[in-house]
Amino acid sequence: MRKIFVGIIHFYQKWISPSFAPRCKYYPSCSSYAATAIENYGIKGVAMAAWRLLRCNPWSHGGVDYVVIKEKVGAN
Amino acid sequence: MDAILNPLYFAVSWVIITIHDLLSPIFSEDSGVSWSLSIIGLVIIIRIILIPLFVKQIKSQRALTALQPHMKEIQKKYKDDRQKQSEEMMKLYKEHKTNPLASCFPILAQAPIFFALFTVLNGIGRNPPVKRGVLTQEDVVSAAQAKFFGAPISDTFLGSDVTTVKIVTVFLIAFMSATTFTTQRQLMVKGMPKMDSSNNMMLQQQKIMLYLFPVIFAVSGVNFPIGVLIYWSTTNLWTWGQQYYVIKRNPTPGSPAYEELERKRKQKNGDIQSPDTGSNETVQEPEIKGQRKQPKKKKKK
Numbered sequence: 012m013r014k015i016f017v018g019i020i021h022f023y024q025k026w027i028s029p030s031f032a033p034r035c036k037y038y039p040s041c042s043s044y045a046a047t048a049i050e051n052y053g054i055k056g057v058a059m060a061a062w063r064l065l066r067c068n069p070w071s072h073g074g075v076d077y078v079v080i081k082e083k084v085g086a087n
Numbered sequence: 088m089d090a091i092l093n094p095l096y097f098a099v100s101w102v103i104i105t106i107h108d109l110l111s112p113i114f115s116e117d118s119g120v121s122w123s124l125s126i127i128g129l130v131i132i133i134r135i136i137l138i139p140l141f142v143k144q145i146k147s148q149r150a151l152t153a154l155q156p157h158m159k160e161i162q163k164k165y166k167d168d169r170q171k172q173s174e175e176m177m178k179l180y181k182e183h184k185t186n187p188l189a190s191c192f193p194i195l196a197q198a199p200i201f202f203a204l205f206t207v208l209n210g211i212g213r214n215p216p217v218k219r220g221v222l223t224q225e226d227v228v229s230a231a232q233a234k235f236f237g238a239p240i241s242d243t244f245l246g247s248d249v250t251t252v253k254i255v256t257v258f259l260i261a262f263m264s265a266t267t268f269t270t271q272r273q274l275m276v277k278g279m280p281k282m283d284s285s286n287n288m289m290l291q292q293q294k295i296m297l298y299l300f301p302v303i304f305a306v307s308g309v310n311f312p313i314g315v316l317i318y319w320s321t322t323n324l325w326t327w328g329q330q331y332y333v334i335k336r337n338p339t340p341g342s343p344a345y346e347e348l349e350r351k352r353k354q355k356n357g358d359i360q361s362p363d364t365g366s367n368e369t370v371q372e373p374e375i376k377g378q379r380k381q382p383k384k385k386k387k388k
Binding site for chain 2: 026027029031033034035036037038041064067068069071072073074075
């Protein structure tokens with residue numbers, strides 16, 4: 012299940028998002044944040060990703076925001 | 088779920104019916120023109136509401152000129168580490184409380200409306216028609232017969248045997264693909280500060296857009312009622328126009344469109360300085376490889 016989600020995100024990153032101008036206010040971008048979150052937290056990761064998408068709005072100033080991972084720091 | 092969606096159906100159908108009632112005296116009540124224009128009106132209203140966000144974004148892009156020295160410094164310092172570079176860049180934006188990137192909000196905000204319109208129109212297309220939101224039985228019956236260039240606005244490509252519906256759908260899908268393509272191309276060729284990264288990337292992006300987007304539009308478009316395709320086409324057209332206006336009148340510093348505007352202004356002022364505004368163009372930032380994620384680099388002038 013996690014793999015399917017992450018697969019979809021990778022597909023998006025590879026094929027769809029390159030054709031738009033960069034737009035994410037955060038680093039890493041919402042899509043890679045989502046991939047990391049889902050890989051590590053499963054369904055809770057989906058909620059984290061959704062919350063991140065909501066935080067990435069016109070009134071935020073963005074910034075650096077990694078997924079907090081229990082022990083090892085996430086591969087990127 | 089309905090608790091969330093009902094207000095949306097209500098809002099969307101209210102806007103449509105209000106515009107429709109305003110237009111009815113001109114084009115007659117059952118005319119496809121009034122119904123089609125109602126959908127187009129819905130787009131216009133939504134996009135007008137979103138304009139302040141757009142302006143805000145443009146302003147923060149302009150504010151970047153002031154951060155130029157910092158950005159150059161970061162690029163120099165971390166020229167071999169793209170990740171670190173992006174990270175530092177984001178930190179810089181945050182520190183100065185400005186962020187030139189648009190976020191996904193303007194797109195996501197339209198999604199629920201899009202979905203609501205889809206459902207409302209789908210209801211109209213049922214036999215017998217299902218009314219949603221504020222639509223009355225009469226409205227629904229009238230809308231079910233409304234035609235856009237001969238195709239009922241509630242029909243879908245897959246749900247209809249009528250040739251006109253198929254032709255109109257194909258035409259609209261082609262139109263959507265074309266507008267998406269020209270919008271992105273316009274931005275990349277004229278609107279963005281010249282990127283130091285390869286032209287390869289741009290070529291590849293254009294290829295993706297050229298082939299992939301028509302496929303995406305076609306796969307989804309055949310399932311959507313004509314009315315939804317009208318919405319989609321109009322919003323694409325709006326995006327293009329809005330961008331065209333900004334690139335012409337208020338281009339991003341450092342972009343080709345900006346240089347062109349500067350040159351024109353100089354000519355107007357009778358300034359006979361060398362027309363070589365691009366002289367500092369040669370000062371290129373270190374090359375950055377990889378995909379698209381690098382923050383926009385602005386050059387002065």
